[in-house]
Amino acid sequence: MSDRDAFDARLAMLFKHEHRHVPADDFVASTMRQVRARRRNVAALRIGLRVAALAAALLVSPWLILGAARLNAAVEWSLGWTAGLPGAWALGTLAAVALLLSRLRS
Helix, strand or coil: CCHHHHHHHHHHHHHHHHCCCCCCCHHHHHHHHHHHHHHHHHHHHHHHHHHHHHHHHHHHHHHHHHHHHHHHHHHHHHHHHHHCCHHHHHHHHHHHHHHHHHHHHC
């Protein structure tokens, strides 16, 4: 065993035996109180943000539903308009082939 290994083993033994318990002094107690208070504040903030997000989703849902219905109607119209055009089918096929070729090259 080298001197370095003996030193590491001795240092590990000192830390194992010496630091099992942190002495309860005023600094440690006040620091732990601050840590607990900070954790409570963070937990309360997270719960508050979740409740606010849920309330916002409930308040905005009528507009979201209306927007989804309008988007659905626009997509249905655009698909119905292009269904009868052979040029649109040809352009779509060319776009799909170009996309596949670009994916194969990379």
